[in-house]
Structures are given as C-alpha cells and as structure tokens.
Amino acid sequence: MSTAIIDARGWQNCFDLRTGDEAEIVGPVCEMVKAVLAGHPYPGDTDFTSNRWVTDTALDLIGRYEPRFVFLTYAQQYFSGRYESMAEGARKDMISRAFGEVERFADASGFAPIIVGTGDMTPVTGIVDLTGLEGLAICTHWSTRYTGLFDATKKDLAFLEGHPGIEGYMPWSEVLSTFGETDRKDARLPEYLLMSRKGYAFRTVGILMKVPVMIPSTNYHIPVYAPGSDAMNITGIRGLIEESLHENKTALIVMEGVGCDDFLWPYRSFGNGKDWFYYEPSEAQYMTITSGRHRFIDFPSGNKYFDVDDRRRDYPFSGIFKSAPQGSFADTFPGKSIAVGNKSMFMHMVTGVDISVECFARNLYNQGTMAVVRRENKV
Amino acid sequence: MYTRSANNIVERFPHRWSSCGAAVIESVPFYHVSPGSRCLVIGTASCNFRCRYCSNAFVAKEDPFVYVKKMYHLEPEDIIRAARRLECHSIVFNVNEPAVSIPSLVELGAAAKAEGIPMGCLSNGYMTGESVEILASIFSFFNISLKGLSSEFNRRYIGIASSEPIVRNIERLARGWHVEVTTPLIEGANDGEIDVMADILSDIDREIPWHVFRLLPEDEMKGERYPDISDIDAALTSARQKLRYIYFHNFVGSAWVNTQCPRCHSVSIERVSLGCGGDKLKRVVGIGDRCPACGSPIRMLNLVSNRKENT
Numbered sequence: 185m186s187t188a189i190i191d192a193r194g195w196q197n198c199f200d201l202r203t204g205d206e207a208e209i210v211g212p213v214c215e216m217v218k219a220v221l222a223g224h225p226y227p228g229d230t231d232f233t234s235n236r237w238v239t240d241t242a243l244d245l246i247g248r249y250e251p252r253f254v255f256l257t258y259a260q261q262y263f264s265g266r267y268e269s270m271a272e273g274a275r276k277d278m279i280s281r282a283f284g285e286v287e288r289f290a291d292a293s294g295f296a297p298i299i300v301g302t303g304d305m306t307p308v309t310g311i312v313d314l315t316g317l318e319g320l321a322i323c324t325h326w327s328t329r330y331t332g333l334f335d336a337t338k339k340d341l342a343f344l345e346g347h348p349g350i351e352g353y354m355p356w357s358e359v360l361s362t363f364g365e366t367d368r369k370d371a372r373l374p375e376y377l378l379m380s381r382k383g384y385a386f387r388t389v390g391i392l393m394k395v396p397v398m399i400p401s402t403n404y405h406i407p408v409y410a411p412g413s414d415a416m417n418i419t420g421i422r423g424l425i426e427e428s429l430h431e432n433k434t435a436l437i438v439m440e441g442v443g444c445d446d447f448l449w450p451y452r453s454f455g456n457g458k459d460w461f462y463y464e465p466s467e468a469q470y471m472t473i474t475s476g477r478h479r480f481i482d483f484p485s486g487n488k489y490f491d492v493d494d495r496r497r498d499y500p501f502s503g504i505f506k507s508a509p510q511g512s513f514a515d516t517f518p519g520k521s522i523a524v525g526n527k528s529m530f531m532h533m534v535t536g537v538d539i540s541v542e543c544f545a546r547n548l549y550n551q552g553t554m555a556v557v558r559r560e561n562k563v
Numbered sequence: 564m565y566t567r568s569a570n571n572i573v574e575r576f577p578h579r580w581s582s583c584g585a586a587v588i589e590s591v592p593f594y595h596v597s598p599g600s601r602c603l604v605i606g607t608a609s610c611n612f613r614c615r616y617c618s619n620a621f622v623a624k625e626d627p628f629v630y631v632k633k634m635y636h637l638e639p640e641d642i643i644r645a646a647r648r649l650e651c652h653s654i655v656f657n658v659n660e661p662a663v664s665i666p667s668l669v670e671l672g673a674a675a676k677a678e679g680i681p682m683g684c685l686s687n688g689y690m691t692g693e694s695v696e697i698l699a700s701i702f703s704f705f706n707i708s709l710k711g712l713s714s715e716f717n718r719r720y721i722g723i724a725s726s727e728p729i730v731r732n733i734e735r736l737a738r739g740w741h742v743e744v745t746t747p748l749i750e751g752a753n754d755g756e757i758d759v760m761a762d763i764l765s766d767i768d769r770e771i772p773w774h775v776f777r778l779l780p781e782d783e784m785k786g787e788r789y790p791d792i793s794d795i796d797a798a799l800t801s802a803r804q805k806l807r808y809i810y811f812h813n814f815v816g817s818a819w820v821n822t823q824c825p826r827c828h829s830v831s832i833e834r835v836s837l838g839c840g841g842d843k844l845k846r847v848v849g850i851g852d853r854c855p856a857c858g859s860p861i862r863m864l865n866l867v868s869n870r871k872e873n874t
C-alpha cells in the first residue's frame with residue numbers, strides 16, 4: 185500500500201493513496217516523513233520563498249533517508265508570471281534565483297545534477313474563443329496549446345480554418361498514428377485535437393476563471409544540462425539518468441517555465457516531442473522524461489476529464505490520475521529515491537520514487553503539503 | 564451589478580459569466596443534494612460584500628467593467644446547452660453573489676425550468692425580502708454563508724452593519740427550500756460565536772447541514788496564520804449536540820466530511836476533501852437517504868424529484 189501523509193499546516197492525516205481511506209500508519213519511514221512535513225510548511229506557489237522550500241525540504245529528506253536518486257521540481261517562476269504580469273527584469277531575476285537554488289542544492293548535497301527546462305514562456309497575445317461552436321470544445325486545465333473538439337460540424341471547422349489563432353486541427357486518429365497507435369478506444373478522447381498559435385490561449389467552457397498573461401511558448405525544443413551527453417530528445421533523458429547513476433548520486437532537476445532563451449547553465453537543445461507535436465509543461469511531459477517513451481496518448485489534452493471526476497474512483501488525491509502509471513525510471517531503481525517539488529500534486533505518480541514530498545496547492549490556493557511513501561523496505 | 568437607466572435599475576452586463584464548467588456537487592459544497600451528481604457551475608462578477616478573506620477577490624471584488632472582456636457571453640440557451648453537453652444534473656451559481664445578477668438569473672432560471680434542470684446557488688443571504696423571493700423563484704437549493712453575528716465582526720471583516728437580514732433570509736428559505744449553511748471560522752474573530760450560531764440554526768431547523776470552514780487566508784488576509792484545526796474541532800463539541808449534520812472542512816484531508824446517522828452515528832455517505840472547493844463523494848453506504856444500519860431518515864434533496872425529503 186502506498187501511504188499519503190497530508191500536512192494541512194499544523195495538522196496531519198494519513199490515507200491509503202489508492203482508496204482515499206484514512207489509514208493508521210506506523211514505521212520509521214512514515215514517522216520520519218511526518219517530521220519532514222511538519223518542519224517545512226509550504227509557503228505558497230508564488231511566494232518568494234517557494235523555490236527555497238524545495239531545496240530546504242530536499243536537503244532535510246536527503247539527510248534522513250540518504251537516497252541515491254533525487255527528483256526535484258522548481259516552479260515558482262512558472263506560477264508567478266502565469267496570471268500576473270511581471271516585468272522582464274523581475275522575471276529574469278526570479279529565474280536567476282531559481283538557478284541559485286539549484287546551485288545551493290548541488291553544493292550542499294553533492295549530487296550530480298541533470299537539469300531540464302520545460303520550455304520558454306510567452307505573453308498572451310490573443311484568445312481563441314470556442315464557446316460559440318456547435319460542437320463541444322474541451323480545454324483541460326492549464327493547457328493553452330491543445331484543445332479537444334467533440335461532435336464538430338462543418339461550420340465549426342470553417343470557423344477554425346479562418347481563425348488567426350488556430351495553427352491547425354487534426355483528427356484524433358492521426359494523433360494516435362503519430363505515436364504509433366491505431367485502435368485505442370476511449371469515449372473521453374476527442375474527435376479533433378486543435379492547436380493554437382504562439383501567444384494564443386483557448387477559451388472553452390470549463391477553463392479556470394483566471395485568465396493567463398504568460399503561457400508556454402512554441403517549445404519544440406527544451407534545454408538540458410547534462411555534461412557529456414549525446415542524447416537529442418526528451419525520451420533520451422531517462423538514459424542520461426541511468427548512466428549518471430552508475431558513477432554518481434544523481435539529481436534530475438526540472439525547471440518549470442524555463443526554456444532555451446532563459447536557461448542559465450550550459451545546455452544542449454533536446455527535441456521536446458515528435459513530428460508536429462511538442463509537450464506543454466504537464467503530466468505527459470514528466471512521464472515522458474521519467475519513462476523514456478512518449479506518453480501524450482496516456483495523458484491527452486482536451487479529453488472529457490469530468491467523465492472520471494464525479495463518481496467514485498481511485499487515487500482521489502492524485503489530480504488527473506485514476507490509476508498509478510507504470511514505467512517510471514524509479515519504479516525499478518534498486519537504490520533509494522526521493523522527489524520534492526512545488527509544481528502540483530502529481531510528482532508521486534510521475535516519478536515512481538520511494539518517497540515524494542510535494543505542495544498541495546490547487547489553482548494556487550495553498551492547502552499545505554502531501555508526502556507519499558511507496559516503499560519502506562529500503563531502510 | 565446595476566446602474567440606473569431612465570429611472571429603472573438595470574443590470575450593467577447581462578449574460579456575462581466569469582465561469583461555466585462541470586463540477587461535482589460536493590465541491591460547491593452541497594453535501595445533502597443528490598450525492599455524486601454533476602452540476603454546471605456558473606458565476607458572474609462583483610459582490611455586495613467586501614470580505615477581507617475573499618477567495619475569489621479577482622472576480623468578486625473586481626469592477627465588472629474591468630473584468631467583462633475576460634468573461635463568457637452566454638445567453639440562457641447557451642448555458643442550458645452546455646449543461647446538457649456536459650451531462651450535468653443541475654446548474655449551480657457559486658463564484659460570487661447571485662443577488663448582483665438577478666435579471667440574468669431570472670432569464671436563465673426560466674429557461675432551466677422549461678428544460679427540467681434544477682438550479683441551486685451559494686449566496687451570502689444579504690438582500691431584501693423582495694430579492695430573496697426572486698431567488699426562491701429561481702433556485703431550489705441554497706447554501707447560505709452565515710459569516711458571523713456580531714456587528715463588530717461584520718463591520719471589520721465583511722463590510723456590513725448587521726447579520727440580521729441573513730438570519731431572516733435563512734429562516735425564510737428553510738421554510739420552503741433545501742438550505743445548507745456555511746461559516747468560515749477565523750480564530751479570535753468569530754469562533755466565539757459557534758454555539759450561538761448553532762443555536763440560531765437549530766431553532767430554524769435542526770437538520771440544516773452546517774459547513775464549518777477552516778478559513779483559507781486569502782486576499783487582504785493572505786499571509787496570516789491558518790486557524791488551528793484541533794482547536795476548532797474541540798470548539799464544535801457543543802454545537803454537534805445541537806445540529807444533526809455538522810461538517811468541518813475547507814482543508815485537504817479533513818476527517819469531518821462524512822455524513823453520519825443522527826440517531827446511531829453509522830456512516831451513510833463518505834467523502835474526501837481536497838480543500839477549497841475540491842470535495843468529492845467517496846461512497847454512499849446503502850441508499851443515501853436512509854441510515855444503512857438503523858434505517859433512520861437522512862436529510863437529502865433528490866434533484867430528480869426536486870423536493871425536500873425526510874423532514
């Protein structure tokens with residue numbers, strides 16, 4: 185059983201991660217994790233100490249658990265500019281301080297860092313309003329590049345073809361074939377996948393009330409700091425980790441909202457997708473990094489997410505996940521592994537590590553922290 | 564909100580909506596309305612309160628003139644169509660105060676009624692008797708926010724002089740409609756009024772479900788200390804003897820979100836709380852409106868029959 189330990193600031197409760205049932209936990213690992221959570225209350229996604237919280241929490245957990253593999257995510261710079269305008273200088277300063285946290289972590293821990301930027305950000309220049317379509321357009325959560333379209337009419341398609349903010353639309357069957365699949369049946373999947381142009385975000389029913397001011401750019405490539413590597417694509421990052429771990433304690437560090445334009449360490453430009461497709465910062469991008477194969481089809485944008493959201497289902501604390509994904513590098517890594525991040529409540533699912541500590545913030549509302557203990561048998 | 568035009572009061576931006584999306588009804592929250600059902604959540608902009616801790620200040624405290632370009636423009640038939648497409652059982656207004664958008668809601672209410680889609684709302688309950696009758700003609704289930712009782716609290720934290728109209732309107736609505744009540748608790752500000760509020764609600768109807776919220780300090784209170792969960796739980800001890808359904812949540816992992824039989828205390832409905840509008844149904848034990856152990860009735864509004872049951 186994987187255990188979720190929730191710290192709602194000054195109060196903790198434990199659950200079976202899968203069922204969501206309250207659980208009484210005992211054992212040195214869970215007690216240790218509870219102490220880590222109690223000692224590191226989450227300051228909030230846009231708080232100026234948010235990235236510092238990642239470093240401090242990770243160093244504390246490393247000191248207690250002594251892992252060989254660490255997965256970190258720094259996301260303060262991604263959230264801070266998303267809904268409120270930031271001057272370019274302030275944004276660059278924030279990114280500089282984020283890299284400062286990476287440096288502090290590396291110096292203090294001795295781990296060899298592999299650093300991945302999830303892609304550049306760009307100001308919103310236009311909105312593609314799809315609320316007038318005859319078909320149903322679904323834009324899932326924070327996506328701005330992709331939207332799903334169900335029951336499209338000819339009139340809808342004509343509208344899309346004439347809109348300056350639409351780069352194109354593709355039948356879902358072609359999306360599947362891009363990733364080598366042909367016959368996946370799922371009523372949640374759309375008929376068409378729509379793609380916006382750089383700077384455009386979609387407006388459909390069901391999107392967040394807050395309107396973004398900075399969104400992911402056209403990130404066909406992302407920066408990766410990995411000295412000596414000759415990999416070229418996001419699917420090659422897993423191999424870099426495995427290679428590094430032969431010699432070193434290794435930290436995979438993801439810098440959210442940082443692309444080739446802003447990456448401050450020497451980097452190599454990696455492909456961030458396949459053919460016409462590139463990843464947005466998302467569960468699919470993380471799963472592709474950790475599993476070494478493309479995972480967009482497993483976590484597609486523009487699906488009818490609500491079909492699984494309002495009936496009893498497993499993993500109630502795990503965001504979009506209704507089952508535990510397989511194939512992450514750390515799932516089968518024999519050494520100890522941890523993850524710490526301030527992106528969202530999905531690191532425990534995408535990293536596959538023994539222990540994860542993540543913020544529990546929903547749409548930037550700070551609820552506290554959650555740790556997930558998947559394995560206790562490595563102590 | 565409204566403006567005057569040729570001696571009439573008119574809505575400034577009719578049929579403009581800040582939100583329109585599918586959600587589970589527990590997330591609103593309604594705990595005693597068709598558990599696990601899906602609702603179309605809508606809202607407009609602005610409010611008649613100025614709560615210091617508003618979670619939706621970017622909408623509720625914003626002048627609609629500024630916000631209108633970011634809003635959906637949806638006529639009643641568009642919203643009905645969205646509700647149908649998203650397979651929603653009801654339409655719930657929950658982002659800001661419905662009393663600031665009455666004309667649009669009257670039109671939407673008529674369209675929804677014609678389609679057999681029930682409507683509910685969250686409201687601060689601060690309105691005239693005439694307005695509450697209009698809302699009662701639109702909505703069939705309400706969650707009214709009783710934020711505090713003392714004049715000092717209401718002036719300092721809410722920006723109103725008195726809670727009397729709110730209590731009066733809860734009483735009025737509870738006579739004919741399904742009503743749940745929500746109270747965000749701020750330690751040192753309104754937690755001393757827990758028992759008095761419970762007495763008031765109990766005098767109206769012991770079966771009113773009461774959602775006691777741990778305050779999420781946002782807006783002007785961002786950065787202030789989060790209320791202590793154990794202390795509030797202890798402070799609710801006496802109130803739990805007065806009202807049959809008290810829930811303590813608005814924080815992730817709450818242990819006080821299940822519905823228990825008022826008679827034998829068996830759990831009849833289990834939920835999980837993700838905090839801040841993220842509550843979900845986990846399972847209904849038995850049939851939901853009867854205790855699975857002793858058979859006692861559980862207050863529950865069935866949206867299909869659209870009437871208050873087990874009163």
